[in-house]
Amino acid sequence: MDKLNLRRELSSARASLSPEQLRANAIKVRETLLDQPWVQMAGLVACYWSTGTEPETHGLVFALWKHGATVVLPVLREDYDLDWAVYDGPDSLAPGRFGIMEPVDTRRGVDAIRTAALVIVPALAVDRKTGVRLGRGGGSYDRALTRVGPNVPTVALLHDGELIDDLPAEPHDRHVRFAVTPQGLISLM
Template sequence: MHPTLAINEDHSVHPIVTKTGLRAELLARRAAMPSETRSGAARPIRDALLSVPEVEMAGTIAAYVSIGDEPDTRSLLFALWKRGAYVLVPRLLPDGDLDWASYEGPDSLVPGARGCLESSEPPRGPGAVASADVVLVPAVAVDRTGVRLGRGGGSYDRALARVGPAILTAALLYDGELVDSVPAEPHDQRVRAVVTPARGLVRLG
């Protein structure tokens, strides 16, 4: 199926679309997005998250350093850190799993695998994400039941499988990337909320 047919005007997904086709369409849309739209997404996402009760009360927050066309998280990371939260960011391991280390301000970030920035602080192990009170993850799309479409590597599915059922897990998206359905596979780990520039935090499920 041609990827331009995947998403309808109302953001519903064609019922026979594959993950590969949906991912390709949404990444193409991000690439074509005006730079001011991308840059303008960071502040409302940050401000919405900073006012979420679970985030306000969290002692430890697992987040990530955005790359490429993802909604920018750098100001969010800095704000969480300045507020006093213990912020963990991932480090991609050779087997595709995620290790975690503390974010200690912008100067603690160094180039890592596959063009990602990671913390220069000592790694705490893949299981460190289980200690987080809130977990923020990247996504290309999420559906209204929480099924998350990532980049296809499975790293965050492995990480989310270690997170307890009462923990807020939220994906950061651009407007229009919360869709009616995403093709699901047995290993997929659902998120419990998304955050978009226009809608703020939307709880799912």
């Protein structure tokens, strides 16, 4: 299946999840991540503020921040690359482009992700054999992931059924090292 049709199919499956299932998934994913020692020790975490039916990150971002991590969230630039700004609690966010919540803190630049000890990214799917992630098609996270060091844990958050075999990939598509679903943590590389 080509990427466009796969994105449609995955988005449709997400749309069929009930609010109760989305909440239950968010709790399981958050608890799985927070149980990992390498997550607990990460001083600077790059994450994202979820929207719609994405695996919800609001509680995760808040928990990481309350546990003392510095959390940076993306700010979408005009060229669709990602700038980064520090999350400083729920009151530090405002709607940005496309209505996605962004930190109001000073922008740290596209290279701020280079210093992250943990990078958590959205994905519609991840290939279980190669770790290639399928995003929404804008390439923002593929560009950002090129700036992440090779030993930094990169994690995609997924719903059940989104870890698949033989995901179509192109040379610019980036890999992640881990996926977290409601079923648990999967090491991919």
